[in-house]
Amino acid sequence: MQQHEISPEVITELIQFLSPNIPRYLRQQALDYIVGLSASNQFNIIFQMKNFLLGRSLCRLACEDNVDENCVISSLINVSSADVKCAGYIASNSELIQQCIGYCRDDNVPRSLNAAKLLSNLSLHFPDKLYHALIKDWKDATADIITRLNGTSLCEVTDYLGYILVNLTSVAKVRCLLCDKFRQILRLVDCSERPKRRLIAIDILRNLCFEKMLYKTRELRAKDKREREDDLEKRKLWLMN
Template sequence: MTADGDGGDQAQTQGDGHFEEFVEFLTAETRSDVRKTALNYFEGLSLSSEGVQLFKENDFAIGKRLRTLFHTSSSDQATILRILTNICAHASDCVQFVLSADGESGSSLITAVCSRFRTADDLAAAESGAKLLSNISLHNAYAVWERLHGVWPDFVREAVALLNREDREAYTNYVGYVLRNITTLNEVRAQVIEDESVLLDLLPLMNQERWPKRKRIAVDIVRNLCFQDNRHEQLLSRPQVLVAVLTPLIGPEELSSEENDLLPIELQYMEPSKTREPDVDVRIKLLETLYQ
C-alpha cells in the first residue's frame, strides 16, 4: 500500500539529469524551499519501479540521506515517511533497510517512528508513521512488534480503544492495520485473548456499519486469533466470540425449532428484518474463522 492509499499509481520521473543533483539537497543545511523541492521529487519517484531501483543503488544512498534527514529536520518527517512507505510497498529488501540501525547512533528509524506515532501530536507525521508501520509489519511483523512494544507497552489495549473512537479516523485505521498484522504473532494473540476487556471491546466492531474498514480489521484480527489451535478452547469459553462471528452470517432464513436450538441463545429468534453481511470478503473470512 502506497502512502496515498491506492497502491497502484505510477509517477512520472523528471529524468536522470535531476537525480544526482536532488540527492545532494537532502540535508538539513540545504535551504528549506530547495530541500522541499527535492523531497517532492523523490516522493513522486518513490511511486515508480524506477524509483525503487534508484533507492537501492549505491548501498541505499538515498535512503541513508533520508534517514539522517528524518532525525535532523522534524518539519520534513511526514514527507520522508511517505517516501519510505511507498518504497516499502514494493520490495522486502527496502523494508530491511528501513528496519536497520543508523550506524554509530545505534538507534533505529523505525523505533523513532514508533515513538512519534504513539502520541499523534503531529497528526500528519503520526498518520505517515502509521502507514509505514502498516507496510513494514506485513513483511516483518516481529520486527515492528519488538520495537513498538519497547516504546508503547500498552499498544494492543490502546489500539483497540482507538478503534472504538470517532476522531482521527485515518490515523486510527492504520493503527488498526498494524494491530491486524502483528496478531499473526503468538505473543500478541495471547495478549488479545487473555485480556478479556480487549477482546470484548474488539468484537462489536465486527457487527457495525459505521466504519467498514474497522469492521474488516476486527474480522481479520479474530481470524488470526483462531489460527492458534491451543487457544480455541479459551476463545470458545467466551460465548461472545462465537456470537460475533456468526451474527454477520445469519440472514432472514427461517430455521426449524431443532436448528434454532443449536444456536447460541443470543442468535435465536432474531428479527425477520435481519440481513446477512453484504461484503463477500468479510463473509469468507468469517467462514474461514469457523473452520480453523
C-alpha cells in the same frame, strides 16, 4: 520511467540537497522531486543504488529536527509498499522506527498518519521486528490500539494502527495478548457504520482462530461462569435452609 534515465551520479548530486544544513527551499525542491520519483516503478532500484545511498539519506533526514518529515516519509511509504528489500532496509533503521511509533501517538494528524502508513507496510513483511520495536516505547500498544479502535474518533490514523495490529497477529505472542481482548474485538464486528474497523476486527478474529490460547481462554471463562453459577445456587440453598 526507464532505469537508465537516472544515473548513480545524478542521485549523488541530488543527495547533496538533502542535508539539513541546506537552505529549506532548496531541500524542499529536492524532496518534492524525490516524492514524485518514488511513485515510479523504478524507485526501488534508485533507492538501493550505491549500497542504499538514497535510502540511507532519506532515513537519516526523516529523523532530523526542522525538516518536513511528511515528504520524506511519503517516499518511504511508496518504496516500502513496492519492494521487500527496501522495506527491510527501512525496518532495520531503529531510530526511524522509534520516531514513527512516537509520531503515531501525537496529535499531529498528517505526521501521525504517514507514520502509521509506513509502519503498516513494514509490519506486513517484518511483524516480529516491528512488534519488538513497538513494545519498547509503547508497552501497552495492543491494548491501546484496541481501545482506540473502539473509540468514537473516526481518525484515519486509528484505522492504520488497526492494520498494523492485523499484521502483527502473525506473531504468536500478539495473538495471546489479543485473546484477552476478545470481547472488545468482537464488539467491532457489529460496527456497521465503521466498515473499515469492522473488517479490521474480522481479520484479527480470523487470525486468532489459529491460536490455541483463544480456545483455552474461552474454556476458562466458561468454567469460571459455571463455577460462579454453582456458587450462587449453593448460596440460595443455604439461605432457604
